[in-house]
Amino acid sequence: MKIALVTNAFPSVSETFIYNHAAGLRAAGLDVTVIAARPSRDGHMFSDFDGLKYDGPIVQAILSGSAGTSLGRLAGHLSGAGARDIALWQRARKLYGLNRRAFRAWLLAMPLAGFDIVHFEYSGLAIAWIDALPLLAGSRLVTSCRGAAEQITPLAVPERAGALRKIFGIVDRVHCVSEDMRTTCLRYGLELDRAFINRPAIDISRFKRSTPYVARTAGPYRLLSTGRLHWKKGVEFALIAVRALVDQGLDVQYEIIGAGHDEEHLRFSADDLRLNDHVVFAGKRSSTEVRAALERCDVYLLPSLSEGLSNAALEAMAMELPVVTTTAGGMAEAITDGVDGIIVPPRAPDRMAAAVSALLADGPRRVAMGRAARGRLEEAFTLERQIRVYLAEYDVLGRSPPRASGSC
Structure with missing residues (x-):
């Protein structure tokens, strides 16, 4: 054929x-x-x-x-x-x-x-x-x-x-x-x-950890989003959530991997929110580099306003990361709230910040959620x-x- x-x-x-x-x-x-x-x-x-x-x-x-x-x-x-x-x-x-x-x-x-x-x-x-x-x-x-x-x-x-x-x-x-x-x-x-x-x-033979996930008990905690920089990805709302976490006294670093037309807007927003010491715009990276960044990460953020069903979030789940996602598109078909990730409404940075804060305060929960996420991938989302x-x-x-x- x-x-x-x-x-x-x-x-x-x-x-x-x-x-x-x-x-x-x-x-x-x-x-x-x-x-x-x-x-x-x-x-x-x-x-x-x-x-x-x-x-x-x-x-x-x-x-x-x-x-x-x-x-x-x-x-x-x-x-x-x-x-x-x-x-x-x-x-x-x-x-x-x-x-x-x-x-x-x-x-x-x-x-x-x-x-x-x-x-x-x-x-x-x-x-x-x-x-x-x-x-x-x-x-x-x-x-x-x-x-x-x-x-x-x-x-x-x-x-x-x-x-x-x-x-x-x-x-x-x-x-x-x-x-x-x-x-x-x-x-x-x-x-x-x-x-x-x-x-x-996801090719789960590629996206797997080389070392076990370690639930850090002190900062800096690493947060990560990956994908095209477009307004539909909702990254500005994640920046507002990061501002709330910093205001709570949490030591967080938010890495944003990707490029796109919205980068100028997002860089302005990060500066306007006084987050330059907490946000890194890493630009476009290869799949192998993304995998390495996921392995360094503590919590993955998907703040999208619109999605079909995010491949990027699935990669994070394969790497045994707790994912905080919005309900955009089909994300609730991949994640069971509170089991293998946390689901919040779109445009709700306060809810996203609260979910991240709760995860950072509970290392064993992060580990269990990440393992459940990997299991979900192996069950239903293999290549x-x-x-x-x-x-x-x-x-x-x-x-x-x-x-x-x-x-x-």
Whole structure:
């Protein structure tokens, strides 16, 4: 079975879950090709990656990068063009006429042609490729729904709601990362029997402690958040919680790993809250460096306002850390409050501070909660389980009748 995974940049240090998806499918014996919408800037950050390796092809989409780069890719592709590319062009002309839309659809479709299954890792990518989808006769189409593209974008860009409805009517299957995400997608016309849930997964052979968790009884206590610096991650509320902890006389250091457009805002907030001696902005780090930071940490914070189901929090749980998370998205599907983590409402820094303070005052509870978190990961969030679900879905799709040309 030939599978194309369509993603943004590959590999990406902020999307190691997609790297693991591709590597896991390859390890299971599938013929996998990654189609990248734009070039990666993170390749060097995988030089120390000690997990399952992806060793398959990475193909850049023709329409990625500058116009000159796209023309170069087109020329390279056309030099080996055959009957399949000619047939794609004929379909594009029949559907759209002899115009720019037909030409663009053809360019988008060419790298995806000939695969049994084309899986878009984000619904936004499926929408970007929407004109190309009717050209992919014989391919079964899957899109993943992971978070902001479904929870936030339709609220800010009303036409996105219509685009989601259209995509949900075109693709064969819709992968949702949580029950909460499926509920969100149902609002935009997703048919229940077209959806499947496959929750995020962690390579627990990589994310495991090299030394036992030690419950420190005195500061400095290390708090940690990891992920893209975006307002939806709610880091400003964690900063307010840290200010409350400092005001209680607790010696805490809060490390923030990640980069993004919200960094300037967060740096200002940390300074305005007089936290410069307590907060470290560590920038983007490799997966191996994140794992080392987790091992140094006492409590992990996930202050998000919006989530599908956080891979970052699952990594912390795998490292036997007590996690304080909000109820955002599907987090309550991963964590049982008071057992393998603590759940607080979003935008409630006082509640987050109280939860952290209680954990820091009770070392044995931190140890027990961390062990329970690891057990929860081993039970329900392993990479092996996730790959089995994908394989079962792909197998059913592979045996289903192919879509007729132009039926989208």
